[in-house]
Amino acid sequence: MTLKLHNTMTKAKVPFEPADPKRVTMYVCGPTVYSRPHIGNARPALVFDVVFRLLRHLFGEEHVVYARNITDIDDKINAASQESGRPISDITKEMADIYRGDMAALGVLPPTHEPHATAHILEIITMIETLISGGNAYEAEGHVLFNVPVFDEYGQLSNRNRDDMIAGARVDVAPYKKDPADFVLWKPSSDDLPGWDSPWGRGRPGWHIECSAMIEKHLGQTIDIHGGGHDLIFPHHENELAQSRCSHDGADLARVWMHNGFLTMDKDKMSKSIGNIVTVHELSQEHAGETIRFAMLSAHYRQPLDWSDDLLAQAKNTLDRLYRTLDNLSDVDIPADAKPSDAFIAALSDDVNTPKAMAEMSALCKAANTATSDDERAHLKGQLTTSGAVLGLLQDDPQSWLKSGGDDDAEIDALVAARVAARGSKDFAESDRIRDELSARGITLEDGAGGTKWRRGC
RNA sequence: GGCCGAGUGGCAGAGUGGUGAUGCAGCGGACUGCAAAUCCGUGUACGUCGGUUCGAUUCCGGCCUCGGCCUCCA
Numbered sequence: 152m153t154l155k156l157h158n159t160m161t162k163a164k165v166p167f168e169p170a171d172p173k174r175v176t177m178y179v180c181g182p183t184v185y186s187r188p189h190i191g192n193a194r195p196a197l198v199f200d201v202v203f204r205l206l207r208h209l210f211g212e213e214h215v216v217y218a219r220n221i222t223d224i225d226d227k228i229n230a231a232s233q234e235s236g237r238p239i240s241d242i243t244k245e246m247a248d249i250y251r252g253d254m255a256a257l258g259v260l261p262p263t264h265e266p267h268a269t270a271h272i273l274e275i276i277t278m279i280e281t282l283i284s285g286g287n288a289y290e291a292e293g294h295v296l297f298n299v300p301v302f303d304e305y306g307q308l309s310n311r312n313r314d315d316m317i318a319g320a321r322v323d324v325a326p327y328k329k330d331p332a333d334f335v336l337w338k339p340s341s342d343d344l345p346g347w348d349s350p351w352g353r354g355r356p357g358w359h360i361e362c363s364a365m366i367e368k369h370l371g372q373t374i375d376i377h378g379g380g381h382d383l384i385f386p387h388h389e390n391e392l393a394q395s396r397c398s399h400d401g402a403d404l405a406r407v408w409m410h411n412g413f414l415t416m417d418k419d420k421m422s423k424s425i426g427n428i429v430t431v432h433e434l435s436q437e438h439a440g441e442t443i444r445f446a447m448l449s450a451h452y453r454q455p456l457d458w459s460d461d462l463l464a465q466a467k468n469t470l471d472r473l474y475r476t477l478d479n480l481s482d483v484d485i486p487a488d489a490k491p492s493d494a495f496i497a498a499l500s501d502d503v504n505t506p507k508a509m510a511e512m513s514a515l516c517k518a519a520n521t522a523t524s525d526d527e528r529a530h531l532k533g534q535l536t537t538s539g540a541v542l543g544l545l546q547d548d549p550q551s552w553l554k555s556g557g558d559d560d561a562e563i564d565a566l567v568a569a570r571v572a573a574r575g576s577k578d579f580a581e582s583d584r585i586r587d588e589l590s591a592r593g594i595t596l597e598d599g600a601g602g603t604k605w606r607r608g609c
Numbered sequence: 610g611g612c613c614g615a616g617u618g619g620c621a622g623a624g625u626g627g628u629g630a631u632g633c634a635g636c637g638g639a640c641u642g643c644a645a646a647u648c649c650g651u652g653u654a655c656g657u658c659g660g661u662u663c664g665a666u667u668c669c670g671g672c673c674u675c676g677g678c679c680u681c682c683a
Contacts, residue, residue: 179683180683182683183681191683192682193683196683309613309679310612311612311679312612358681379683380682380683381614381677381683382677382678382681382682385612410683412615413676413683414683415677418675418676420676421683422681422683423682424681446621449622449632450621450622451622454615455677456621457621459621462620465621465633465634466632468633469621469631475646475647476647479646498623504623504624506623506630507630509631510622510630510631511631514630514631520648574642577642582643583642583643583644586645596646597646598641598645598646599646599647
């Protein structure tokens, strides 16, 4: 089964061939920790978590190295600190912890490495020195700037030329820049801001250079996959690419560039600057993490996805159905050699087509619900569970999933038992009265061959 | 202005040059004391105008609408 991935650089879906199948490397731009993550921030984390799981499935768990950084030095963090009066390190530590907790709630696996920018200042300085000595960067008024015209291939990833960029530029060009497109590698810090000593005085790194430095340190000069949100293509990834190639004798930074589409709220991009955000924390109060995850993966990662309550409700309904099927398979054990179905892996191998993969899971469900032999039911249970694992779904216990959301299980069990007794004596008036009572409490009953089951929700 | 992407049935959302996935919701049936669940069945969906083709939702071109990037942003 050949994995095919869409490469932003070539705008084509191509077979994925890692440089070393024993060490597949992936880097994804992580959060800048100055506030709680919103659900839009969670999309890349979730998307690349699925890519991570898929790569581990295809190449082996120990053969995939995934790094997702934490940006803990940034002007927005400084602003948050000045506004709240809290020390910067307090804010970054708290928000990084919240980020990890929120992602864990969505079933996102921890990456292999989670490098922090402030722990890589030396590497950053070294890389900047290399760029200066190579003639790709220059110092000006305490700043160090990357000189864009020196790098012929600048603009290749985002498919834009310098004239366009200058024509569309909405920022004032700093007077010390040699070229309007030049961008900052290092900038001076005043005494009240975080800073590190450097050959160019006390200062701090620009945004783009940290990723280049951390990629080199943890993954190497050329990585297999570089991922992030669509809005990072320009300028962030274009600049990363330029810095890394120029400091590595032109070596490619990434073999494949992957970018996820945006989450919208009423068709507008969800973003902190617009203010139309809902945080992961808020959503987690109302919905199971797995429901949020399912909703997110119900669209292909490169497509836009409009976030809504209705989307979550549909996700919950569909997930309930999958868990009901698993619950009905509780009498058979998963075979030791269980693995995902071929059709499921084929779907994910086609540029991580999660909606199609989910459709394959529904097909497995239907097969399981109609299968007659226990061997076949066990086989299908194994396929369903292991397929779900690649998406980070269906790993909960079916009973606890179906009954979660309340703390009155014992009381419900007692009412159900009373109703079973009433039915046994054909007292259907009493039986229906109890069922109505339970229904009013949000409990649904199922009278099956094996007895009566209950679950929360309709 | 430049670049990029999207427009599929009630909703969500894949895919394809020629019987139009899948899920949710709806409807009919089986099953059930009645339900629920499950199963079976069910829907004149592919923005618009042209072109190519024996045949296009799928390829090409124009147009319309919407969104994104070009400044921080996942």
